Amino acid sequence: MALALFVLQLAVRILAFPVYLLNFLGLWNWICKRGFPYLMLRFTATYNKQMASKKRELFSNLQEFAGPSGNLTLLEVGCGTGANFKFYPPGCRVTCVDPNPNFEKLLIKSIAENRHLQFERFVVAVGENMHQVADGSVDVVVCTLVLCSVESQEQILQEVCRVLRQGGAFYFMEHVAAERSTWNYFWQQVLDPVWYLLFDGCNLTRESWKSLERASFSKLQLQRLQAPLSWKLLRPHIYGYAVK
Structure with missing residues (x-):
C-alpha cells in the first residue's frame, strides 16, 4: 500500500508539473490569489x-449568544464571498476577516443581497493574527471551510478565544480527513500535495477535531457528517460550536 501511494503521488506530481513550475517561478501564488475568489464563488x-439544511441547523441558535443588549456581534474568519450571510439572524452585526483582499468586491455584492445584516467592516488579515480585533469584543466567531488551509490551527483557535467575550461561541463546519482505513483516505493522501497548490493551501488530510479538542474551550459540541457533496474527497465533515 505504501508503494502504491508513493507511485500514485509521483504520477500526480508529474501531471501537475506546470503548476509546480509556476509555483517555483513565483507566479502561481499571484494567479491563485486573483482567480481563487471566482472559483470559490461557484x-x-x-x-x-x-x-x-446543515447550515441552518448549525446556525439555528446563534441568537442565544447575543450580548446583554440583545444585539449579536459576529466575526467571520475566512469570510470568502459571504456565503454564510443568509444564514445569520436579522440585525446581526458582522465583521469579516480574510487574508485575500481580492474577496472584498465579491463580499460587497453579498452584503447588498443580505440587507437583514448590519455590516461593520472587512479586515485583511490571517486568522492567526487578528490584532485589529479587540480582546473580548465579539459574541460569536464563525469559521467554515477555513481550518483546512490555515498555517496553524492552534494559533487561530487561540486568536478566536482572545476576541470572544466570556461565554461567547465559536461555530465551525469543516471538511476533514476520512477514516484512515478507507479508500477515501488513501486518495486524499494521493492528491493532497497537488490539491494544496491548486486550492490555495487547502489540506485534504487534516484531523481538525483534534485541535478543537485541545483548545481551551469550556464546552465543545462536535458532530461528524458524511456531507452530501459531489466531491467524495470532501464528504467527511465535522461541525458544531464551542463555548469560551
Missing part, C-alpha cells in the same frame, strides 16, 4: 445548495 453556491 463552489460555495453549489456547497450551499447541498449543505443548506
Whole structure:
C-alpha cells in the first residue's frame, strides 16, 4: 500500500508539473490569489445548495449568544464571498476577516443581497493574527471551510478565544480527513500535495477535531457528517460550536 501511494503521488506530481513550475517561478501564488475568489464563488453556491439544511441547523441558535443588549456581534474568519450571510439572524452585526483582499468586491455584492445584516467592516488579515480585533469584543466567531488551509490551527483557535467575550461561541463546519482505513483516505493522501497548490493551501488530510479538542474551550459540541457533496474527497465533515 505504501508503494502504491508513493507511485500514485509521483504520477500526480508529474501531471501537475506546470503548476509546480509556476509555483517555483513565483507566479502561481499571484494567479491563485486573483482567480481563487471566482472559483470559490461557484463552489460555495453549489456547497450551499447541498449543505443548506446543515447550515441552518448549525446556525439555528446563534441568537442565544447575543450580548446583554440583545444585539449579536459576529466575526467571520475566512469570510470568502459571504456565503454564510443568509444564514445569520436579522440585525446581526458582522465583521469579516480574510487574508485575500481580492474577496472584498465579491463580499460587497453579498452584503447588498443580505440587507437583514448590519455590516461593520472587512479586515485583511490571517486568522492567526487578528490584532485589529479587540480582546473580548465579539459574541460569536464563525469559521467554515477555513481550518483546512490555515498555517496553524492552534494559533487561530487561540486568536478566536482572545476576541470572544466570556461565554461567547465559536461555530465551525469543516471538511476533514476520512477514516484512515478507507479508500477515501488513501486518495486524499494521493492528491493532497497537488490539491494544496491548486486550492490555495487547502489540506485534504487534516484531523481538525483534534485541535478543537485541545483548545481551551469550556464546552465543545462536535458532530461528524458524511456531507452530501459531489466531491467524495470532501464528504467527511465535522461541525458544531464551542463555548469560551
